[in-house]
Amino acid sequence: MTLIVRALKINVLISIFIFLKSILLSAQEKCYFPPCKIVPSENQVNYQQMEVIGFIHFTITTFYNKEWGYGDEDPKRFNPIKIDVEQWVKIAQAGGLKELILTAKHHDGFCLWPSKFTEHSIKNSPYKGGMGDLVKEFVDACRKYNIKVGLYLSPWDRNHKDYGKPEYIEYYKNQLIELLSNYGTISEIWFDGANGGDGYYGGSNEKRVIGDDYYPWEEIFTIVRSLQPNCMIFSDAGPDIRWVGNENGHCGDTFWSTIDRTKLKIGAADTKYLNTGEPDGNKWIVGECDVSIRPGWFFHSSENGKVKSSTEIVDLYYQSVGKNGVLLINIPPDSLGLINKKDSSNLFGFKTIIDETFKNNLIKGSIVSTSSSFSDEKCFAASNVVDESSDSFWAAKAGTNYAIIEIEMKDSAMFNRFLIQEPIRFGQRISEFEVSAFVNNEWRILSSATTVGYKRLLKFETTTSKKIRIIIKNSISTPAISNVGLYLEFQ
Ligand code: FUL
Numbered sequence: 001m002t003l004i005v006r007a008l009k010i011n012v013l014i015s016i017f018i019f020l021k022s023i024l025l026s027a028q029e030k031c032y033f034p035p036c037k038i039v040p041s042e043n044q045v046n047y048q049q050m051e052v053i054g055f056i057h058f059t060i061t062t063f064y065n066k067e068w069g070y071g072d073e074d075p076k077r078f079n080p081i082k083i084d085v086e087q088w089v090k091i092a093q094a095g096g097l098k099e100l101i102l103t104a105k106h107h108d109g110f111c112l113w114p115s116k117f118t119e120h121s122i123k124n125s126p127y128k129g130g131m132g133d134l135v136k137e138f139v140d141a142c143r144k145y146n147i148k149v150g151l152y153l154s155p156w157d158r159n160h161k162d163y164g165k166p167e168y169i170e171y172y173k174n175q176l177i178e179l180l181s182n183y184g185t186i187s188e189i190w191f192d193g194a195n196g197g198d199g200y201y202g203g204s205n206e207k208r209v210i211g212d213d214y215y216p217w218e219e220i221f222t223i224v225r226s227l228q229p230n231c232m233i234f235s236d237a238g239p240d241i242r243w244v245g246n247e248n249g250h251c252g253d254t255f256w257s258t259i260d261r262t263k264l265k266i267g268a269a270d271t272k273y274l275n276t277g278e279p280d281g282n283k284w285i286v287g288e289c290d291v292s293i294r295p296g297w298f299f300h301s302s303e304n305g306k307v308k309s310s311t312e313i314v315d316l317y318y319q320s321v322g323k324n325g326v327l328l329i330n331i332p333p334d335s336l337g338l339i340n341k342k343d344s345s346n347l348f349g350f351k352t353i354i355d356e357t358f359k360n361n362l363i364k365g366s367i368v369s370t371s372s373s374f375s376d377e378k379c380f381a382a383s384n385v386v387d388e389s390s391d392s393f394w395a396a397k398a399g400t401n402y403a404i405i406e407i408e409m410k411d412s413a414m415f416n417r418f419l420i421q422e423p424i425r426f427g428q429r430i431s432e433f434e435v436s437a438f439v440n441n442e443w444r445i446l447s448s449a450t451t452v453g454y455k456r457l458l459k460f461e462t463t464t465s466k467k468i469r470i471i472i473k474n475s476i477s478t479p480a481i482s483n484v485g486l487y488l489e490f491q
Pocket residue numbers: 067192193194290297
């Protein structure tokens with residue numbers, strides 16, 4: 001008898017377990033949102049979220065007051081007597097930069113670390129009696145202040161005698177291995193597209209033109225992946241981060257992170273294509289908008305009056321981060337080894353404006369209604385777009401490419417900036433949208449744009465209203481939105 005009772009009890013327990021499991025599974029199924037075919041890696045999503053990063057252009061060229069060193073510079077001239085690498089990093093941190101990329105080697109071939117493969121390096125300079133290693137100092141300072149480390153290793157080397165021959169490729173790979181093996185975690189490696197031309201080349205003083213297939217790029221990328229699996233690789237052709245086709249810090253008005261990688265060539269890029277990407281692209285490659293705070297990449301005192309102002313840098317933020325890119329801004333130290341006060345104060349001014357503008361989202365927690373919904377489940381609630389969380393999102397009815405979202409605030413407010421974000425881990429979808437405000441009993445269009453991606457920021461005249469409306473006019477797949485925001489930038 002007791003055995004029968006026990007068996008019955010076990011049966012009941014099993015049934016309850018199966019019942020609960022089925023409820024859980026069906027809830028999960030309802031929460032499932034189908035991703036696009038091409039989505040970013042987790043590292044790419046994290047990379048995009050850094051938003052603003054920095055470049056440090058500093059090498060022997062700085063001591064010759066030149067942009068591109070010819071390769072015949074004398075290492076003895078490299079002597080930054082007041083250098084303070086922590087100053088660079090502290091400025092970057094206070095200016096909101098999450099990563100710094102140092103020119104470990106620029107086109108002149110001079111190495112900021114004591115490479116064992118060349119004499120053209122810091123080891124033959126007076127700096128620290130030839131015992132210095134600026135890559136190490138830089139890496140240590142970045143670690144101390146919690147800034148990620150990136151390195152620029154110029155493929156073009158105007159110093160090396162073998163540049164253009166297979167021997168130089170071995171040399172380049174050896175240097176890459178040195179940098180990626182001896183300095184701990186490197187978060188980004190920057191492969192520049194400028195390649196070939198005249199130079200010193202070990203005394204030959206000639207022009208060397210290289211062929212399309214000179215660099216075994218795929219092999220080089222494999223070296224990076226094997227030594228630093230999480231290091232993001234930048235080049236004209238990715239694979240992780242791509243050039244946006246200009247050095248003014250601007251993404252295209254339409255900017256797809258997706259792009260057809262087979263159409264890209266390092267050093268021979270189609271700049272227009274890089275600047276827009278395409279919805280049908282076969283790879284996700286994050287756009288990185290590089291620009292210098294000064295006209296040149298290296299420091300020249302003659303440009304002290306031409307440092308970009310805080311508001312100019314703010315505008316760059318809208319042109320890059322606000323169009324689905326990452327802003328990479330260069331702050332070059334002078335020949336003493338210090339970043340000029342003008343550069344740092346303008347960078348700080350930029351950060352203050354951005355922080356002030358985006359600290360108060362006027363539509364946070366407002367009432368949201370949408371023309372359709374992906375499902376009735378809480379996981380895609382319309383209110384997710386005003387919760388300021390990048391984890392939650394709203395999506396329209398499956399198969400739709402059009403949707404209306406209306407947001408009503410408790411009270412009227414004044415605003416002149418609009419933010420919208422897609423949950424990019426599911427892909428980039430929206431291709432056309434429009435934002436309006438309800439003013440004097442009618443909808444007034446504030447702005448319209450094409451792509452969204454990680455973030456789209458729009459500026460318009462200061463408007464007072466209680467209600468806004470977003471019309472998604474077109475989308476390559478069911479539209480989804482993770483956040484919208486409304487802000488007032490004080491002018
Ligand atoms: C370019 C280089 O030629 C410039 O000197 C600079 O380093 C810039 C970031 O990339 O291609």
